[in-house]
Amino acid sequence: MRMMVVFEKGETLRYIGHLDLMRAMQRALRRSGLPIRYSNGFNPHIRLSFAAPLSVGVVGLRELMEVPLEDGVSEQAFQDGMNAVLPGCLRIRQCRALADGFPALMSLAAGSRYLIRFPSNAESDRAAAGFEAFMALEHYTAARRTKSGENPCDIRPFVTGGTLQKTGEGWEIALETVATAAGSLKPSLWLECLRTFTQAGEFPHIIYRTAILARKPDGTLVPMEEV
Amino acid sequence: MTYDFDALLGRVEKPGRYTGGEMNAEVKPIAQADISFAFCFPDTYEVAMSHLGMKILYGILNSLPYAVCERVSMPWVDMLSELRKNHIPLCSLESHTPLSRFDIIGFTLQYEMSYTNVLEMMDLGGVPVLSAERGEDDPIVLAGGPCAFNPEPLHLFIDAFLIGDGEDSIVEVTDVLNACKKEGVPRAERLRRLAALRGVYVPGLYHDEYNADGTLKSLEPVDPCAPPRVLRSILTDFENAYVPTSPPVPYLQPVFDRIMLEIMRGCTRGCRFCQAGMLYRPVRERSVDKLVELARESVRNTGYEEISLSSLSSSDYSCISELAGRLTDALKDQRVSLSLPSLRVDKFVQDTLTHTQKVKKSSLTFAPEAGTQRLRDVINKNVTETDLVNTLTNAFSNGWNAVKLYFMTGLPTETDEDLIGIAELAKTAAGAYYSVPREKRVKGLRITCSASVFVPKPFTPFQWCRQDDPETVRRKQRLVREHFAPLKSAHFNYHDSGVSQIEACFALGDRRLARVLHRAWQLGCRLDGWTDQFRYDLWLQAFEECGLDIAFYAHRERALDELLPWDHIDAGIDKAFLKREYERAMRAQTTRDCREGCNGCGLQKLKGVCRACE
Numbered sequence: 067m068r069m070m071v072v073f074e075k076g077e078t079l080r081y082i083g084h085l086d087l088m089r090a091m092q093r094a095l096r097r098s099g100l101p102i103r104y105s106n107g108f109n110p111h112i113r114l115s116f117a118a119p120l121s122v123g124v125v126g127l128r129e130l131m132e133v134p135l136e137d138g139v140s141e142q143a144f145q146d147g148m149n150a151v152l153p154g155c156l157r158i159r160q161c162r163a164l165a166d167g168f169p170a171l172m173s174l175a176a177g178s179r180y181l182i183r184f185p186s187n188a189e190s191d192r193a194a195a196g197f198e199a200f201m202a203l204e205h206y207t208a209a210r211r212t213k214s215g216e217n218p219c220d221i222r223p224f225v226t227g228g229t230l231q232k233t234g235e236g237w238e239i240a241l242e243t244v245a246t247a248a249g250s251l252k253p254s255l256w257l258e259c260l261r262t263f264t265q266a267g268e269f270p271h272i273i274y275r276t277a278i279l280a281r282k283p284d285g286t287l288v289p290m291e292e293v
Numbered sequence: 294m295t296y297d298f299d300a301l302l303g304r305v306e307k308p309g310r311y312t313g314g315e316m317n318a319e320v321k322p323i324a325q326a327d328i329s330f331a332f333c334f335p336d337t338y339e340v341a342m343s344h345l346g347m348k349i350l351y352g353i354l355n356s357l358p359y360a361v362c363e364r365v366s367m368p369w370v371d372m373l374s375e376l377r378k379n380h381i382p383l384c385s386l387e388s389h390t391p392l393s394r395f396d397i398i399g400f401t402l403q404y405e406m407s408y409t410n411v412l413e414m415m416d417l418g419g420v421p422v423l424s425a426e427r428g429e430d431d432p433i434v435l436a437g438g439p440c441a442f443n444p445e446p447l448h449l450f451i452d453a454f455l456i457g458d459g460e461d462s463i464v465e466v467t468d469v470l471n472a473c474k475k476e477g478v479p480r481a482e483r484l485r486r487l488a489a490l491r492g493v494y495v496p497g498l499y500h501d502e503y504n505a506d507g508t509l510k511s512l513e514p515v516d517p518c519a520p521p522r523v524l525r526s527i528l529t530d531f532e533n534a535y536v537p538t539s540p541p542v543p544y545l546q547p548v549f550d551r552i553m554l555e556i557m558r559g560c561t562r563g564c565r566f567c568q569a570g571m572l573y574r575p576v577r578e579r580s581v582d583k584l585v586e587l588a589r590e591s592v593r594n595t596g597y598e599e600i601s602l603s604s605l606s607s608s609d610y611s612c613i614s615e616l617a618g619r620l621t622d623a624l625k626d627q628r629v630s631l632s633l634p635s636l637r638v639d640k641f642v643q644d645t646l647t648h649t650q651k652v653k654k655s656s657l658t659f660a661p662e663a664g665t666q667r668l669r670d671v672i673n674k675n676v677t678e679t680d681l682v683n684t685l686t687n688a689f690s691n692g693w694n695a696v697k698l699y700f701m702t703g704l705p706t707e708t709d710e711d712l713i714g715i716a717e718l719a720k721t722a723a724g725a726y727y728s729v730p731r732e733k734r735v736k737g738l739r740i741t742c743s744a745s746v747f748v749p750k751p752f753t754p755f756q757w758c759r760q761d762d763p764e765t766v767r768r769k770q771r772l773v774r775e776h777f778a779p780l781k782s783a784h785f786n787y788h789d790s791g792v793s794q795i796e797a798c799f800a801l802g803d804r805r806l807a808r809v810l811h812r813a814w815q816l817g818c819r820l821d822g823w824t825d826q827f828r829y830d831l832w833l834q835a836f837e838e839c840g841l842d843i844a845f846y847a848h849r850e851r852a853l854d855e856l857l858p859w860d861h862i863d864a865g866i867d868k869a870f871l872k873r874e875y876e877r878a879m880r881a882q883t884t885r886d887c888r889e890g891c892n893g894c895g896l897q898k899l900k901g902v903c904r905a906c907e
């Protein structure tokens with residue numbers, strides 16, 4: 067069986083890369099004593115996979131992975147077993163046993179929702195002031211780093227929604243992005259574009275991914291765990 | 294975490310070095326502890342997290358109900374300059390507490406070239422670098438580890454050194470300091486109380502004088518609390534000593550990313566250049582039953598997928614085959630692999646290959662140390678060419694095709710013949726490979742020979758010897774290189790002599806070197822163990838400004854009756870034994886492994902310490 071696992075990768079760990087996180091999860095699974103299904107072969111290992119890699123520096127509030135297990139593990143047992151052996155900054159939030167034939171989570175990943183928080187200061191206020199105008203643009207070209215180097219790319223098609231809110235300490239932007247044939251957009255690049263467009267200097271901020279999105283048959287985007 | 298620190302993290306390489314949050318990292322609230330201890334490792338996070346000693350002491354201190362211990366490691370250069378630029382102090386990984394707010398900070402001294410990091414870390418953490426400038430509210434600064442056996446070059450910076458096995462002594466020291474804190478005992482008195490403990494050396498309570506020729510005249514206590522000689526701490530119940538079975542499991546891959554099971558401590562071989570072999574006497578082993586239990590517990594608590602055996606010479610463990618077999622069985626179900634020491638593969642490799650498929654095929658390493666039998670006899674390295682050939686032939690017919698051989702140049706009595714012998718040995722190794730029938734061996738033979746420059750170390754029979762000067766080192770390296778040129782599948786690596794020279798100075802140095810260290814650090818030396826950071830020019834400048842001569846420290850043969858800067862430290866080994874060994878070395882006479890019979894190194898005089906000689 068496969069378990070779909072919603073977990074939080076906390077603030078402390080936002081600079082831990084994808085492979086390092088993968089190793090940490092594999093070790094937690096071994097600690098948990100849960101009946102894991104190992105791959106066959108010379109070098110047996112735990113074949114877990116993440117639905118969508120999180121860029122370094124971003125906090126993941128509802129990250130997703132799938133874990134192959136021997137049959138018969140209950141969702142509650144999995145969640146409790148893992149939370150008992152994970153450090154406080156990694157938490158399992160929800161689990162769902164997947165039906166046979168449920169597609170690989172990775173193949174369902176269609177987009178992400180982010181929250182960008184920043185305290186108010188001269189620079190960040192300037193960015194906030196230009197937010198609406200930036201969102202209204204139909205195209206915005208930026209140098210985007212891909213495997214084949216830095217390429218100019220229109221980043222606007224990646225963005226399907228964005229709202230700005232005033233908070234106690236400053237501002238909060240909710241951003242929704244989708245993957246396209248050209249790949250996906252890092253929220254940090256989007257923020258950099260906003261700054262360049264509004265001529266704002268650097269300002270402290272923190273980015274959270276609040277959901278990994280999948281498409282329902284009708285085409286609407288929802289958090290993957292709801293599909 | 295603050296936005297400030299966060300912004301820094303976004304700008305440095307490998308920010309995961311500074312964020313902590315590992316599984317099993319301590320989460321005791323620091324504010325509620327009676328006494329707080331910052332365990333400082335003067336090298337990068339990845340090196341620190343590979344170090345077994347740190348895991349042991351971290352675990353022990355946190356098991357004390359009244360204490361909390363947190364980790365601090367040396368930031369990399371990018372982070373160093375960010376911290377300085379933004380006036381952010383160096384903080385602990387667990388609770389992000391600045392170094393200056395701890396009651397005790399303790400450094401482990403594994404390598405002389407980390408000394409500037411000790412100064413840099415204190416300074417960044419807001420702790421006065423000079424012991425004499427610390428006030429009542431500043432932390433007590435401790436240091437331990439192998440380099441503490443010659444503490445003098447650090448005497449201006451460290452309040453108290455812990456000499457020998459740290460397990461018990463760190464608890465005693467913490468207890469005493471905790472009591473002092475409660476009673477409000479002033480700093481000077483706290484240090485005097487520490488000086489009364491076994492294995493503790495408080496350098497501020499001693500005074501040094503020199504002869505006209507620059508050699509040491511005396512180094513004696515000036516306070517009744519301080520003993521004339523400080524006897525090292527020795528852990529006697531190794532079987533039941535604390536083992537860190539749930540150490541922090543780092544995210545960022547450390548140098549050794551696995552469980553390190555300490556199967557024994559000490560070594561009986563008596564290699565004459567090896568400081569660890571002398572300092573960690575006597576040999577103490579854990580039972581197979583105990584080790585299997587510890588391995589299981591470690592896997593359960595860490596989830597590591599690999600376990601390796603840790604000791605100075607694991608293949609000498611009395612029941613190594615039984616241990617390998619039983620560990621493999623015990624760990625099979627969890628798919629945990631065991632990596633075995635490669636030395637003396639002949640003893641059990643056949644056996645083990647049937648036990649496990651996971652013996653690493655990639656790297657096979659041996660340390661003949663010297664190119665000829667004569668020189669190996671001088672250094673008492675008990676490896677014969679026949680041993681090596683047999684072992685290699687065995688390994689080559691079992692699927693290995695790459696081997697690394699480690700050597701030293703500049704060993705006492707070395708001649709050109711010994712140097713050429715390094716290339717000859719590489720040829721012999723290749724011969725062993727080609728003696729295996731073509732269909733039984735794996736294609737693509739690779740022999741890598743590395744030679745480091747010999748550094749004489751205190752408490753070894755070679756403590757009186759000189760190191761080659763840089764000119765000689767270069768000539769010798771050239772000679773060996775020439776003899777490697779015609780060899781197709783063998784490659785020769787060697788190290789720059791500058792680092793080894795400074796290392797020798799600080800290994801063998803006296804109190805006056807503390808000023809050189811201080812100056813070199815002020816000039817910008819740090820992370821000297823990293824070749825790309827080492828600034829030989831600044832070190833030379835520091836020596837010059839302090840009016841001290843490198844050659845006096847590194848390239849001078851010492852008289853056997855000279856008072857050495859570490860003679861007031863008692864490692865349990867007799868100076869007479871070291872002299873005897875030195876003289877035998879000069880005659881190329883070997884000394885037996887003391888498992889075969891006691892050689893009277895001095896430990897036999899201490900009650901209940903060395904089992905082998907009773």
Ligand code: SF4
Pocket residue numbers: 561574575576887888890891892893894895896897903904905906
């Ligand atoms: S006392 Fe004898 S047996 Fe023990 S370590 Fe020394 S030489 Fe070896």
